[in-house]
Each structure stands twice: as structure tokens, then as C-alpha cells.
Amino acid sequence: MSETVVVIGGGPGGIEAARQVADLGLQSVLVEQRERLGGTPISANYAALTPYFANAEEAMDGMIAELEARDLAEVRTSTTVTEVSGEVGNFAVTLSNGDQIEAGAIILATGFDHFDPGRERQIYNYYQYPDVLALQDLEAQLKEHKVVVPSTGKAPERICWVQCVGSRDRNIGNEWCSKVCCGIASKQAIEVRKLSPETRAYIFYIDMRMYGYWETQLYWPAQEQYHVQYIKGIITEVLERGDRLVVRGEDTTMGRPLEVPMDMVILSVGMEPSQGTKTMADVIGVERNRHGFIDAINPPLDTVTTSKAGVFACGAALGPADLEDTVSSAGAAAGKAVALLRRGSLTAA
């Protein structure tokens, strides 16, 4: 029996899980396909983390430094898992470089991908119009401390966010709410208004899902201090008219059609199971739920146990998750993995 825990995925969840396994006294091996750790906040150029506006790179560097300070934590970047055989207590995990690791347990922290807003439907013209961006495209600008209309290089006079792009949408098969996009759009709107006070900012939403403290951390300041305009409405089209964009839809509160000129449109794209989540589920043989994320088999009172003994999951591999969800479930998964191996009796998982 091996007392090593292999953690797959080097984002916030994987880093937290790998560090926690090491802190609990077992060897962890963190396997990350990219060249560097940090996950989506780094690979997608996040500027500030929601909801506290911490610099994403600094925050992730802090987590990574903590991990690297642990003797019991080994990191393998630019590496993927190509095969897993064996069973709980005695998994053989084969890596892309040919190495094989004996592992007692596995934690899946393979995260999410951003919905591709040009994939299913063209109503937003994401790939056609340079000034239609997705959340992560604007993050890349904010990381450079700027907000500019791509086609002109100038600050926008009017910018809007379109919520629920790739979420709550039966037609494209993404039925879930992606949970974080309301908060992220509000955070971005605040950042835009700080960087460019003359820019007018609008958020078109179905419901503003600013749960818990996000209500007062983001939603109220966005409205009261930063004068972001929230409009309950459904946007059904983004068009070009002259050198400007026009968003069309229905203002639900006013009960009338809506057609507003914009310089820049940000699509609040939702979360989908990442390619890594799908591939690793197949390689390891764990069940996915009907939405394609890893299935937690005993919710709500066990959030991390999967269909395969000895395999746990955390964060957005399990479904839409904010950073706090991710770090909490990563800690829980690390604890369950270590407890399982320490207990010796592998059947009582």
C-alpha cells in the first residue's frame, strides 16, 4: 500500500489539496499539464480575485510558495496523467514522461473551462466583432491596468456585461447557473469605473446572484459608489451599427424591447467541465454527473467523494464553484484522502 496522494490539476484547489496532504504528513505529488502552477487565475490572466480584489498573481504566487516550502509536496508541471490502474491503496499512475507513481489515493482538481461564446450560437458575434469580449478577455486588460475598446484603442464611453452566456440555457445543454459570473461582472464593472470614471457601465441580468457577503462586498458598492447600472433584461443579439455595437433584447422590468448602443460588450461566460476534467474522469474511471462534471456521490453531507474508492474531487471539477468553495472542498478532499490511507482499513472509505 502506498501512502502517496496524487493531486491532478495545479489551480487553487489542487495547490491547496497538495499542501494540505503534505501538512497532514503524507507525500503529495501535484501533476499539472501547464508549464506553471496557478490554474485558471493565471492561465486566463485574471487581474483581481473576487470578491476581495486581491492581485491574482500575487495571491497565487503566495499559495505556490507555501506549497513549494513543503518537503512532502512534489510538483510535476508540463506533465499529464496518461493512465491509472490498480485500486484504492495501490494505484499506479502513469505520467506523460513515462514515470509511474504508486499512489494510495487520487484527488481530482481539474477545474473548469470558460464557455466558448462562439461555439453554439452566433447571436453575440464573439468571433466576428473585435469589441465583443468574454470575461477573461477583459481580465487580461484589467491586469494591464487599462480598459480600451479593441477597435479604437480608446476608453469606452459605454460598456456592458451580458450575464448568463452559456449558463441557465437548456438549448445549448448548459442548464446550471455558473454561480460566479454575477460577482465577477460586478467586480469588473467596479474596476472599469475606477480605471475610467467617465465610462458608463451596464449589467444586463436575469437574477443577480450575489449570495452571502457578495451582496454588500460587490453589489451595493457597484451601484452606490460606482454607479453601475443594473438592468434586468435578456439580451438576444449584439449587432454592429456604424462604428458602434448595439445590444438588443427585452427590458424585463419595463416590459419593453431594449436597444442600446455600446462601445464594448463583455460576455459573462459560464463554467463548463474542463477538457482535463473530462479526460481524467475517463482515464481514472470516475462517473460524471449529467452536466459532465465529476459526480459527488453523497451530497450534500459529503462533497468530495467520487464513484471510485480512493478518488476524491474538489473545486470546479465538481461543478460551478467560487474560490472559497474550491479551497474549502480541497481541504476536505485532502483530509478524506489522508484519513483513508492512515486508517489502513481501506474499505471503510
Add this chain to the structure above:
Amino acid sequence: MSETVVVIGGGPGGIEAARQVADLGLQSVLVEQRERLGGTPISANYAALTPYFANAEEAMDGMIAELEARDLAEVRTSTTVTEVSGEVGNFAVTLSNGDQIEAGAIILATGFDHFDPGRERQIYNYYQYPDVLALQDLEAQLKEHKVVVPSTGKAPERICWVQCVGSRDRNIGNEWCSKVCCGIASKQAIEVRKLSPETRAYIFYIDMRMYGYWETQLYWPAQEQYHVQYIKGIITEVLERGDRLVVRGEDTTMGRPLEVPMDMVILSVGMEPSQGTKTMADVIGVERNRHGFIDAINPPLDTVTTSKAGVFACGAALGPADLEDTVSSAGAAAGKAVALLRRGSLTAA
């Protein structure tokens, strides 16, 4: 130095944390003020847990049985913590029966209280009208597999839920969104429609915060299978007219005043810091945030560390939390507490 972890509060979070500490090889002592474990789901007579409709009593009994099967977990019911002295690694925890426990770390799992809808304002006439109930009052009925108008003993023809009672409300000082009430009201509406198919059910809401999978687990079935009517509106008064209730307010979507007769009105009360959370924060000397819940000092990438070294918190002691949040953060808190004590170096918490 003591390797015992004292867990305060015997709800889902505390039970999970105490079990996990034991599974990680350290002694845990769970201290619960009530006669029995189970926390609010038991003391407030919850029927089915959100969102999977598991029987609350069976689910909690399952958790409790798991805890009781651990030799390293000790349970003290009908007991409170009266004094805590010392510091990380060497706390002396005095109990109401005079016993003193040496503890290396402490986990606060002291949860929430339901907002008292008659405390601040009388607009809903909770204490005046027998047919105005709070969420937990209806849970007690549902637990008995019935739904009846208290004043008549008959099934209601019309029932409604009023969302955001004691939440998102600056006037009463509860600025946060309580996160779970949209889901619980929807769950209850489904249960009512199952038990009494002739009852018409209405939910008056500001935003339906059905994040993540709740969208398809609860919100869509409530509308499509159970024909629950969701009305975006603000209810400002509940009155009696003849032998019926009348809810008055504004239908936000239609932009007009709303006045609807009801047989039963359910107030979707929010979460407040429990008395136990407030008292224990004072006894132990941990900071609370401006909303009165325990302050997590390093969010979002550390969800459980408090202002006092060696003291962690989980679940709704930290703020509005659903069951999955609670169980995840409980696992994370248990892991951090055990790691701290195992590491020996107590400064590197």
C-alpha cells in the same frame, strides 16, 4: 502541548469536523449545548434537506452514528464552554459542568440563528397572525407530512413565500444575502405541491439566487413539474381581511401594486449569527466581522482561519452557508487544526 481538538457546536459542521479530526488520528471533543446532536436541522425540525430531499433526521443520524463509531471522538451534549484560557497548543477549555479540557486547537461550529421576523418590524405580523409562519415552522409541518392552515386545520388553497425577510436589508442591519432561502423556499413549495396538489403556491422574490445546480435541481422542476408561481416583487405588508390574509406590495415586473389573498404566508427568514457564535467569540476572543459572524482573516484562499492562532471556524458561524459549504469548510478546518498540531511548529499556522 495537547493534541486534542475541541469542536464547539454539534450541527453538521461540528459533527463533520469532529469525525474528521478523529479520522486524522487526533482526539476530538465535540461540545454541544443541546441534549442531542444534529444542530439546526434537528432542533428546528427540518423535514428534507436542500437540495436532494434527503430525510433530515435520517441524514443527521447517519452522520452522528459515524461520529460515535470513532474511538477518538468524544461527545459532550447538554454542555457549554464557559471559559477558554491559554494559547495555541495549550488551551484550557472549561465546560459548564466544571470539567477542564486541555486542547491544542479549537474549531468553532456554532452556526446561525433564524432571523426573528417579529423582532424589528411588524409589517408581516408574524406574532399577530397564526397563519403567518417562518420557514422552520413550515418545516415542522412538512416533517409530519402535512401542510395545514393553523387557524383552520385545512390544507391551504393559496400559500406564498416572502423572500429576503431579515436579509438584504440595511434598515434592520442585516445587509448580507442569506444564500439558502431561495433554495429552501423552492424546496418547500415542491413539497407542499406534492402533499397537497390542489394548493396554489407563489414565491415573491427580489432575485432567485438558485446558484450552481440548484437551478435545475429545484428552480426548474418547481416551475415546470410543480407549477410554482414565481413573482418578482417586494412584499411590504401582510394584512388580515375577513378570514384570509392579504399580501400587499409591488409586482416589479409588471410595475404595479400587488394585493393578493392568501391562506398561509411563509416568511423566508434569513441567517443571523447564533447566540452561540456571539458568546463563543467573546469567550475565546476571536474577532467577528462587521455583520457579527466569525471573521475569516484570509479569504478567499483560506476560508477557516480566524484572528486567534489555533482557532478555526466552519459553516454558518462564518456567515450564510448551505450544507455543502458547511461540510466542506468543516473538513478544511479539521485538516488545518490537525496539521497545525502535527507540525509541532505552532507559529507557522
